[in-house]
Structures are given as structure tokens and as C-alpha cells.
Amino acid sequence: MRPDTLGVIGLGAVGGSVAWQASLAGVPRVLGFTPRPAEGVAAVRAGAISDLAPSVRFLVERSDLVVLAVPPAATFELFAPVARHLRPGALCTDVVPAKERIVQAARQAGLGERFAGSHPAVALARATFDGAEPAAFRRALVYVTPAGDDDAPAREVADFWATVCDAEPVILDAADHDAIVAWTRHLPRVVAALLARSCSADGPRGVTYGPEAREVSRPALGPVEVARDLLLLNRDAVVAALDDVETSLGGLQRALRDADAAALEDWLEEAASWRRRLEP
Amino acid sequence: MRPDTLGVIGLGAVGGSVAWQASLAGVPRVLGFTPRPAEGVAAVRAGAISDLAPSVRFLVERSDLVVLAVPPAATFELFAPVARHLRPGALCTDVVPAKERIVQAARQAGLGERFAGSHPAVALARATFDGAEPAAFRRALVYVTPAGDDDAPAREVADFWATVCDAEPVILDAADHDAIVAWTRHLPRVVAALLARSCSADGPRGVTYGPEAREVSRPALGPVEVARDLLLLNRDAVVAALDDVETSLGGLQRALRDADAAALEDWLEEAASWRRRLEP
Numbered sequence: 001m002r003p004d005t006l007g008v009i010g011l012g013a014v015g016g017s018v019a020w021q022a023s024l025a026g027v028p029r030v031l032g033f034t035p036r037p038a039e040g041v042a043a044v045r046a047g048a049i050s051d052l053a054p055s056v057r058f059l060v061e062r063s064d065l066v067v068l069a070v071p072p073a074a075t076f077e078l079f080a081p082v083a084r085h086l087r088p089g090a091l092c093t094d095v096v097p098a099k100e101r102i103v104q105a106a107r108q109a110g111l112g113e114r115f116a117g118s119h120p121a122v123a124l125a126r127a128t129f130d131g132a133e134p135a136a137f138r139r140a141l142v143y144v145t146p147a148g149d150d151d152a153p154a155r156e157v158a159d160f161w162a163t164v165c166d167a168e169p170v171i172l173d174a175a176d177h178d179a180i181v182a183w184t185r186h187l188p189r190v191v192a193a194l195l196a197r198s199c200s201a202d203g204p205r206g207v208t209y210g211p212e213a214r215e216v217s218r219p220a221l222g223p224v225e226v227a228r229d230l231l232l233l234n235r236d237a238v239v240a241a242l243d244d245v246e247t248s249l250g251g252l253q254r255a256l257r258d259a260d261a262a263a264l265e266d267w268l269e270e271a272a273s274w275r276r277r278l279e280p
Numbered sequence: 281m282r283p284d285t286l287g288v289i290g291l292g293a294v295g296g297s298v299a300w301q302a303s304l305a306g307v308p309r310v311l312g313f314t315p316r317p318a319e320g321v322a323a324v325r326a327g328a329i330s331d332l333a334p335s336v337r338f339l340v341e342r343s344d345l346v347v348l349a350v351p352p353a354a355t356f357e358l359f360a361p362v363a364r365h366l367r368p369g370a371l372c373t374d375v376v377p378a379k380e381r382i383v384q385a386a387r388q389a390g391l392g393e394r395f396a397g398s399h400p401a402v403a404l405a406r407a408t409f410d411g412a413e414p415a416a417f418r419r420a421l422v423y424v425t426p427a428g429d430d431d432a433p434a435r436e437v438a439d440f441w442a443t444v445c446d447a448e449p450v451i452l453d454a455a456d457h458d459a460i461v462a463w464t465r466h467l468p469r470v471v472a473a474l475l476a477r478s479c480s481a482d483g484p485r486g487v488t489y490g491p492e493a494r495e496v497s498r499p500a501l502g503p504v505e506v507a508r509d510l511l512l513l514n515r516d517a518v519v520a521a522l523d524d525v526e527t528s529l530g531g532l533q534r535a536l537r538d539a540d541a542a543a544l545e546d547w548l549e550e551a552a553s554w555r556r557r558l559e560p
Contacts, residue, residue: 123491141488181490183483188475188492193551194528195471200554202524203463208421209558210461211403212468212499219492220555224548228541235536242533244482248474249529253522256515261508268504271473274480275500278489 001091001156002163005029007063009056009078011036011043013124014095015069016132018165020048024134025164033059042129060085065160067118068094072229075102079109086114093118093144093157097181098233099174103147112148116157117174119143120167121185127223137167143181145174182237189227190238191245192219281371281436282443285309287343289336289358291316291323293404294375295349296412298445300328304414305444313339322409340365345440347398348374352509355382359389366394373398373424373437377461378514379454383427392428396437397454399423400447401465407503417445423461425454462517469507470518471525472499 006027008019011034020043023030032049033056034040040052053059060066060082068075068082075094082092092115096102099117106115121141124131142161146154151171158169172180196217199209231238255263286307288299291314300323303310312329313336314320320332333339340346340362348355348362355374362372372395376382379397386395401421404411422441426434431451438449452460476497479489511518535543 121488121490141490180484180487183479183489184487184493185490187478188490188496190532191471191475192492192496193548194525194532195468196551196555197532197547198467198521198525198528199463200550201528202521204460207460207464208401209463210401210421210465210468212472213464214558215498216468216472216496217551217555217558218495220548220551222552224545224552227548228545231536231544232539232541235539239533239536241478241482242529242536245474245478246526246529246533248478248481249522249526252470252474252477253519253526256511256519256522259512259515261512264511265504265508267477268473268500268507270480271476271497271500272502272504275476275497278494278497 001065001160003027003064003160005031005063007031007033007053007059007066008049008069009033009059009066010069010074011039011048011129011132012069012127013129013131013136014120015067016043016048016129017124017134017136018067018069019043020046020132021134021137021165023048023050027164031059031063039129046129046132048129048132056081057085061087064090065157066090066092068092071226072096072098072233076105079105079111083109083111086111090114091116091153091156095120096230096233097121097185098230099143099145099177101233103145103174106147113150114153115147116154117145117147118157118161119145119177119181120161127226137161137165140167142167142169143177144169144171145177146171178234179237182234182241186231186234186238187241187245189219189222190231190242192217193227196220281345281440283307283344283440285311285343287311287313287333287339287346288329288349289313289339289346290349290354291319291328291409291412292349292407293409293411293416294400295347296323296328296409297404297414297416298347298349299323300326300412301414301417301445303328303330307444311339311342319409326409326412328409328412336361337365341367344370345437346370346372348372351506352376352378352513356385359385359391363389363391366391370394371396371433371436375400376510376513377401377465378510379423379425379457381513383425383454386427393430394433395427396434397425397427398437398441399425399457399461400441407506417441417447420447422447422449423457424449424451425457426451458514459517462514462521466511466514466518467521467525469499469502470511470522472497473507476500
């Protein structure tokens, strides 16, 4: 779908990028709402939105597509007011990177046939509007998960990502999505933090860490509350993935304790060969 | 020291960079030796060395400082011929990133008073001469470890790194060095591989990994045989660090299994706060 009026709630890096790109792509009216006045002013000045909405209700009542671009807890809270004020034929989506509980909550709020979840798989450098970039989703993978039995809303939302944002949407079941992103996005985040947490707790003091330490631990810099909420939202799948990490760690510890050069080389080679397939 | 004749054995990325920088810094004669003819030709063409030595003995007999820039196993094998042919007053160093067994071997070969170990803490993109850059060591941390009771050779070698290569040398005991780099360099390497190895063994197939996965696992691309040898050389310290990683992983698993938001937030915050101190 190409909405005549797009409503974006939350004008941080993700919401700001969606709104800005829609404005540049010729969506006639882009309404924005944010509880943070400075963020709203920045979005208006940049030309990312046509108008700042005075309330969630004002925005929802006027939009053909409402994008909830706020953290998980705020997303859950917005389902009831969106369900109450969304006009007939209009749709809603969100951007939370864990989807099963999100689509459940949307269904429970009565949005089942008017909602599809989205998860744009992008990593923006900053969380605020300063980090917004209209091109953020170009050729980016965006997961879209149906909330009801009918996947027509998911197809419309996927079409919005493709035609307005130049993204590459993939429609899949919310539970399948969560099992996949536990590995592809949440596990890398916690492994980065695992290195940092271990060094913080037990590493030597006053020493200089090398370039690899900076690189491997960089995702640990991401907002802690966002990571906490996401990991809890997707905890069954993340716990399962961490069990596999524990097994893999055990294999490495055994190879080193036994000074088993062949086993150690196999372990490292399996890792290197997987990583080569991910290039660059 | 500023040698009149510098001899560099091994003209890959590290050896090539040392030789090239010494040539640019005005060292009158830079001899290179490599068993790989193509590497030697590339080094001569680039002007990285004045002359290609026909043999290790030829190079060692003529050098004021010999830099062994070869993998660990080859480094151990070179101590005997270097000890035999090094002229009075000349010194030798190496670049293996684990030092205790290296300085022991140098002492056993009779090089105790003519050797100090070096570990330039740089990450070069490629291992071959194509990856050599004269500026590779500028402002880089280089550990220098004495091999005997007298630390005069270590001071001379540190001075070479500082004045010829613009590096920032730090002299410390080989055992202390190994305990530190187990954390600062070897652990990040294996944690990157831990993510890659886990995804390879147990992750979903045919899915797209996000930008965090690429970043966190990138050091797993480093040469497997080099990593294997280093980890074995420094295995006591690496095994100890991995025990701490296991404990840290256990804390995360507990917080997630118990859905303990406060404990999870503390765990993530400790990681983030350590990483912020490492910026950029």
C-alpha cells in the first residue's frame, strides 16, 4: 500500500527514518506524534513530517497506515487506543524486533485483521531523531508477521516497506520469526555483552584492549533497556540459543584443557568457515 | 636502538611493515629473508627492503637487529640458527603474541642476553605482504618482554619500536604479558569464534544474519592455524579467562530463565558500562 496519510508514532531513529523516507517518496501527508517536543521540532525542521499531531488520537483518526515506532512497553500500551480510533480500512504496524507477543497483544486488542508486525533488521547508530536517515531501509531486510488468519494486512504492510521505503520485506509467522532472530540478532547482541561483562567482572585492570575487543563488544553499547525488554520478550528462543552457546564453549574448553590441537583447529575452522559465508 | 643494518625474517604483513617503515625512517640497510619468492619480490619492488638475503645465516651475520616475523612454530625453529650466527652486540626479537614460552626458548637457545620478545598489538587486514603498511605501528601498543635478568636488550628493542616505528612500547614480564593478552586479545578472538561456531552448529539455515552478527564474529575470519598455535601457547591463561566467561554466561542464563528483569538489566548495564570506557 501507498498511504495518502501515514501516521508515525515515535520520531526516534527508526520512526524518524520511516517518516522522512515516506515524505521524500511522495506520500502526500505524513503525520508525526512524539511525547518529546525537541524530537518533534527536529522532525518538522528536517521536513521528515508534514505535521506534528497534537495527540495519538488525532494521528490515528486521520491515518491510512499507523506505524508504532516506540519501545516494546509503549507499543503494547498503544494497541488499545489505536484499536479504538483507527478508521475502517486503515492498518497498523510496529517495529519491535520480537513478534510473537506483539501480534498476540494486537489480536487481543481487536486489531487482528488490521495489524501486521514489522521488524526492520537495521542497526542505526543512534536511537534519537539525530540517527534518522531516509535511506536507512534501502535494500534492508524487513520481517512482516501476520496477526490473524488472513495475511492480507501483512501483504499490504510488506508492500509499504517495499514501495515506499525500498526495503526487502519477507512475510513469515511470528513464532518462526522469533526463533530466527534469537540467533541472527539477539544472540550476537548478548555474545558482545558476554565478552564485555566477563572483562568487566574478571579481566585485568588498567590494560589496553586490542582492536578485536572493541569490535566484538561494540553491540554491547546499544541501549540496555531496549535489549532487556527484547530479550525478555523473546526469552524462550534466546535461552535455547544460549544452551547451544554453552555446548560450543564446552567444546572449546575441552580442546584447550587437553591441548588437543586437532580438535581446536576443527572448532576454529568451523567458526571461520561459517563466517566466510557471511562476508563481508 | 637505531640499527645500521636491520634484518627481517618473514615478509608477510607484520615483517613487511617493519621492514618498510625502517626503510622509510632512514635505516641504512634493511635485509629481508623469506622462503616465499613472490613475497620477496613484492617487498623489493615496494622498496620495503634494500636487499633480499639468500639465507637466514647471511641475514643474521650482517644484522644489528634481527626481527623474526614468522608464525610461532617457525619462530621456535629459528632460535638455534640465530644464536649460532648473531654477531657480538647484535640483538634479536620476534612478534609472536604469546611470550612466556618464546622467551624460555630464546634463553634455552643461549639468546638470553641478546633477545627480547615483542608483541605489536595491531590487527592487519591480510597476513601477506599485500597487507603490509609502513604506518601500521604508529601509536600502536607494542609489548616488549625481557628474556634474561638484564632488561637492557628489552630497552634497546623498545627504543627501536619507538624511534623507528613510532610505536608506543611497554616493557613487561612475559608471564604478566600472557595473562593480560589472554583477556585483551585472545579472548575476543575466541568469543567471536564462539558466536560463529554456535551459529554454524545449531543456528537456523538459509536465514539472513544482521549487522551485529557480522561485526561480533568478524575476528573469527583470522587465520585458523595462527589462532590455534597462539591459543595453545597461552592456554593456561586462556582457559582461566574462559572459566570466567562460563560464569558470566551462567548469570545471563539464570536471569533469562527466571525472567528477572532487574538482574538482566544489571548484567547488560555492566557490559555496556565497560564498553563505554573502551570508546571508540
